[in-house]
Amino acid sequence: MDKDKIVGVIDLIDQGIENGSLKVEQVHREIADRPWEIMKQIPALADFSDTVLGLQEQVIGNTYQSVRKISKIISSNFKSALIK
Amino acid sequence: MITDKILGVLNGVVGDYLESQNNPLSIPMTLFYNSKEVKSIDNIPEQSSYKLVFFIHGLTDTEYRWEYKEQEIKTSFGEKIKEESTFIPLFIRYNTGLHISENGERLHNLIQDFFGDKIHLLDEIAIVGHSMGGLVVHSAIQHAKKLESYWESKLNKVFLLGSPHQGAPLEKGANLLSGIFKILPQPYLKLAGDLLNVRSSGIKDLRYGYTKQEEWEGHHPDELLKNRKQKVETYHDIQYYLVAGSIFGSKEQLLARWLGDMLVPISSAMGYSKNELFRYQFKEENILLLSSISHLQLAIDAQVLEFIKKNLIQ
Numbered sequence: 001m002d003k004d005k006i007v008g009v010i011d012l013i014d015q016g017i018e019n020g021s022l023k024v025e026q027v028h029r030e031i032a033d034r035p036w037e038i039m040k041q042i043p044a045l046a047d048f049s050d051t052v053l054g055l056q057e058q059v060i061g062n063t064y065q066s067v068r069k070i071s072k073i074i075s076s077n078f079k080s081a082l083i084k
Numbered sequence: 085m086i087t088d089k090i091l092g093v094l095n096g097v098v099g100d101y102l103e104s105q106n107n108p109l110s111i112p113m114t115l116f117y118n119s120k121e122v123k124s125i126d127n128i129p130e131q132s133s134y135k136l137v138f139f140i141h142g143l144t145d146t147e148y149r150w151e152y153k154e155q156e157i158k159t160s161f162g163e164k165i166k167e168e169s170t171f172i173p174l175f176i177r178y179n180t181g182l183h184i185s186e187n188g189e190r191l192h193n194l195i196q197d198f199f200g201d202k203i204h205l206l207d208e209i210a211i212v213g214h215s216m217g218g219l220v221v222h223s224a225i226q227h228a229k230k231l232e233s234y235w236e237s238k239l240n241k242v243f244l245l246g247s248p249h250q251g252a253p254l255e256k257g258a259n260l261l262s263g264i265f266k267i268l269p270q271p272y273l274k275l276a277g278d279l280l281n282v283r284s285s286g287i288k289d290l291r292y293g294y295t296k297q298e299e300w301e302g303h304h305p306d307e308l309l310k311n312r313k314q315k316v317e318t319y320h321d322i323q324y325y326l327v328a329g330s331i332f333g334s335k336e337q338l339l340a341r342w343l344g345d346m347l348v349p350i351s352s353a354m355g356y357s358k359n360e361l362f363r364y365q366f367k368e369e370n371i372l373l374l375s376s377i378s379h380l381q382l383a384i385d386a387q388v389l390e391f392i393k394k395n396l397i398q
Contacts, residue, residue, distance in 0.1 A: 001087055004108040005091075005108055008107045008109035008110075011107055012098075012107060015105065023278055023279075026271070026275075027271040027275045030271040031271055031272070
């Protein structure tokens with residue numbers, strides 16, 4: 001397989017991780033938020049639920065963002081090594 | 085060869101995406117003669133006038149689809165026809181993930197460019213299309229008719245092997261399933277629906293056998309089982325020959341009609357539709373019905389070869 005095609009494979013994997021992780025993140029958020037959204041309806045737990053929900057959003061966001069960043073770093077390193 | 089076959093599958097599944105991203109894995113439409121890429125008529129044996137037969141493969145395939153072994157020697161329909169006639173076989177490789185109408189336009193341009201200023205040397209053209217390839221041929225002819233291209237006036241015979249003129253049930257099923265997934269409240273099923281909808285424009289065109297740009301342009305590609313097919317055309321100056329297959333024996337006729345070769349029902353391969361607008365006007369005597377044969381075998385089966393030779397060479 002020539003270099004061009006290997007670069008194509010790397011790009012495709014990278015885009016797959018990017019798009020796939022965005023979709024999975026969306027589903028993850030929807031499922032994870034549900035119990036806290038219900039608990040928010042109970043006045044005594046509303047503040048606590050809000051805090052946990054915010055924290056959870058941050059953790060989920062950071063996790064998937066890290067996955068995307070690492071994938072970008074690996075793919076660009078692979079590509080520059082190939083071009084050299 | 086293995087890499088080419090894998091790329092063929094990849095292009096069939098996400099070829100439109102690859103092209104939109106300028107990914108080098110996207111397959112450009114290419115012609116092959118004797119397993120070598122050819123760009124113009126100067127790359128094939130010189131003749132005073134040319135009789136050419138083009139072979140165009142189906143979804144997720146490459147020109148390797150036409151190859152088979154006979155007494156341990158690699159051959160193909162093209163090689164067999166070359167041995168017994170003055171026809172020169174040319175094999176097309178293309179990105180099957182693109183819209184069929186896009187590939188049709190490219191096929192038209194490819195044939196036109198192949199001859200360049202030597203187009204007057206063209207004596208006769210025939211095209212053999214397997215599965216989706218047959219629909220690409222219909223689309224290329226529509227382009228050529230619209231532009232009054234010279235090569236089309238030399239196109240006498242078209243062979244369509246298991247082409248889903250009225251669509252393929254598998255694609256309709258995928259459309260229905262993804263539609264159901266999308267309306268259900270579970271987020272993970274929505275994700276499954278999204279994943280299912282990643283399939284290429286070429287595959288989605290097979291839902292109803294689209295061959296024209298107007299049939300898909302401006303419409304959501306995943307709308308639920310909505311047929312936007314326009315009036316189909318067959319032309320009197322072209323002889324159409326069809327092969328429809330069934331994996332069943334001749335005794336199980338009802339099953340055979342419904343399931344056909346497992347990918348294309350017999351009625352779809354024959355171009356039949358209850359709606360007159362969508363019905364292709366093929367001559368019954370030009371249709372070969374085969375039993376106990378799979379969709380992929382249609383491109384390498386001895387009975388199909390005989391049918392082509394009988395109608396092309398004689």
